[in-house]
Amino acid sequence: MRNSFQPVKQIYRAYLTGILLFAATLVIFISVLCLGDFPVTPREVLSALLGKGDETIAMVIREWRLPRAGLAVLIGAALGLSGAIFQSLLRNPLGSPDIIGFDAGAYAGAMLLLLTGGGFIATATGALAGGMIAAILVYSLAWKNGVQGFRLILIGIGIGQLLFAFSQWLLLQTEPETAVAVSVWGTGSLSGVEMRQLIAATLIFSMLIPASLLLTRALRQLELGDELAQASGLSVERTRRLLIFAGVSLSAMATAIVGPIAFIALVAPQLASKLASSAGTAPLLAALTGAALLSASDMIAQHGLGQTQVPVGVVTLCFGGIWFVWLLARKTTQW
Numbered sequence: 001m002r003n004s005f006q007p008v009k010q011i012y013r014a015y016l017t018g019i020l021l022f023a024a025t026l027v028i029f030i031s032v033l034c035l036g037d038f039p040v041t042p043r044e045v046l047s048a049l050l051g052k053g054d055e056t057i058a059m060v061i062r063e064w065r066l067p068r069a070g071l072a073v074l075i076g077a078a079l080g081l082s083g084a085i086f087q088s089l090l091r092n093p094l095g096s097p098d099i100i101g102f103d104a105g106a107y108a109g110a111m112l113l114l115l116t117g118g119g120f121i122a123t124a125t126g127a128l129a130g131g132m133i134a135a136i137l138v139y140s141l142a143w144k145n146g147v148q149g150f151r152l153i154l155i156g157i158g159i160g161q162l163l164f165a166f167s168q169w170l171l172l173q174t175e176p177e178t179a180v181a182v183s184v185w186g187t188g189s190l191s192g193v194e195m196r197q198l199i200a201a202t203l204i205f206s207m208l209i210p211a212s213l214l215l216t217r218a219l220r221q222l223e224l225g226d227e228l229a230q231a232s233g234l235s236v237e238r239t240r241r242l243l244i245f246a247g248v249s250l251s252a253m254a255t256a257i258v259g260p261i262a263f264i265a266l267v268a269p270q271l272a273s274k275l276a277s278s279a280g281t282a283p284l285l286a287a288l289t290g291a292a293l294l295s296a297s298d299m300i301a302q303h304g305l306g307q308t309q310v311p312v313g314v315v316t317l318c319f320g321g322i323w324f325v326w327l328l329a330r331k332t333t334q335w
Contacts, residue, residue, distance in 0.1 A: 010277060014285065017276040021288035025073060028295040032069040033061055035303050067198040068190045072298045072312070073291045074201045075190075075258055078250040080272070080290020081212055081283055083265030085247035088219045088281040089240065092153060093327060096266035097131075097251040100156025104163035105134020106252035107186065107260045111167050114182060115174050120200060124256040131252035134163060135244060188261035188313020190298055197257060204253050209287065212246040216283040219243070223280055261313045263320020264290050264297075270327075 033045045038060050040048075047053030048061035086095045086102075097103050109130020113122045138159050142152035167186070171179045184191075218239045221229040226236050251265060271293075272278075272285035297315040304315075 014276045014278065014282065017272070018285055018288055021272075021275075021285065021292055025288065025292040025295055028292065028299060029069050029073060032072070032295065032299050032302070033065050035299070036060075036065065063195060067193045067195050068298065069295070070198045071190055071193055071201055071258060072295045074198075074205050075254045075261065076264055076268070076290040076292070076294025077209060077287040078205055078254045078290070079261065079264040079294070080268030081209060081216075081287040082247045082250035082254075083267075083290070084269040084272075084281045084283040084286035085212065085216060085219070085243050085250075086265075087269050088216075088223060088283075089243060089247075090152060091223065092150065093270050094153050094266075096263075097247060098260065098262050098265050099160070099324075100153055101138055101158075101160030101163060102131050102134050102156070102248055103251050103255055103260050103262075103265075104160035104167070105137075106131035106248075106255040108163045108167045108170075109133070109252075110256050111170055111182060111186070114185075115170060115178065120197075120256070124204075124253060127252040127256035128249060130163075131248040131255075132245075134159060135248050139244075184311070185259040187311040188259045188316070189311035190258055190301075191309070191311065193258065201253075201257050205250075208246070208250055208253065212250060213283060213287075215239070215243050215246050219281065219283070259313065261294065261316055263316050263324065264294050266327075267320055267323050268293055 030042055030045060034040050034042060038057075040057055040061065044053055044057050045061055048058040049066075051058070083096045086097055086100070087093055089095065090100075094100075106127040107130070110123045110127035112130070113126035118126065138152060138156045141159070142155045144151070171182065171186075174182070218229075218234055221232055221234050222236065222240065224232075230236050254261065268290035269281050269283075269286040272282050272289040273280070275289070276282055276285055278285070294312065294316070297319070298312045301310050301312040301315045
């Protein structure tokens with residue numbers, strides 16, 4: 001009798017976790033809009049978002065703070081979902097696009113076109129192409145009668161470092177003023193973002209995130225193994241390619257918009273699974289967790305260090321690095 005109620009309890013906990021994560025993200029989002037050198041109340045924030053109230057407050061909220069807060073939610077959700085896809089496909093918690101070199105490929109591709117004077121569309125195209133090339137390269141080198149997760153991760157780390165070195169070489173070849181501007185973007189920063197970037201991100205991720213969530217329904221079948229998945233009627237290789245394309249697209253577009261932000265894709269899926277007590281990955285919860293994590297990290301980056309502001313990528317690097325070391329030590333004992 002107790003075991004018969006277990007699936008119901010897990011579903012209930014997953015729904016409750018999703019509601020709490022959404023509420024936490026909303027609270028952080030509103031808090032970020034309220035805080036700053038010109039503090040406002042939540043009521044004033046709501047009035048500004050509805051196009052009412054004082055014009056000065058409306059300008060501060062809608063033009064200065066809303067793009068940054070909105071992008072933190074969207075980028076965090078995209079990275080969390082991307083991490084869930086790859087960790088499930090590789091069946092390894094270290095299988096994250098920022099660990100296995102895909103983000104480094106997107107960074108190199110975006111930087112190559114950014115330094116040649118390309119606009120947002122060119123930069124986004126370069127990021128997507130770079131991420132895909134990195135994915136193909138890593139998978140090709142890791143293939144040996146199939147792909148083993150640990151082998152792919154090691155090769156991905158190596159390829160990622162090579163691509164990062166290539167990006168740094170590109171910086172050294174350009175003018176100092178341009179190099180400084182690109183370096184700020186390269187740290188993963190939400191500073192100085194504008195409404196046009198939020199609009200572009202909303203258009204992109206409003207298509208990518210729902211489409212990717214639909215594809216992730218096949219992850220449970222793939223986690224059972226290729227033979228059982230194929231026996232259940234799933235086109236294994238086609239589905240795997242589509243999921244890889246979706247995961248790379250999510251992380252590459254995030255990189256193109258705000259630069260590479262480390263460890264959200266690594267931490268969010270695992271934290272979501274722990275909160276929901278889920279045996280496997282939970283893509284929707286991972287997206288919500290990513291949104292909450294990046295929003296909280298950006299609030300710390302803006303207001304957690306007194307008068308000093310740092311790029312949000314520095315904050316995620318600090319907290320994510322601790323998580324990565326702990327996870328690596330834990331996995332080493334299992335290997």
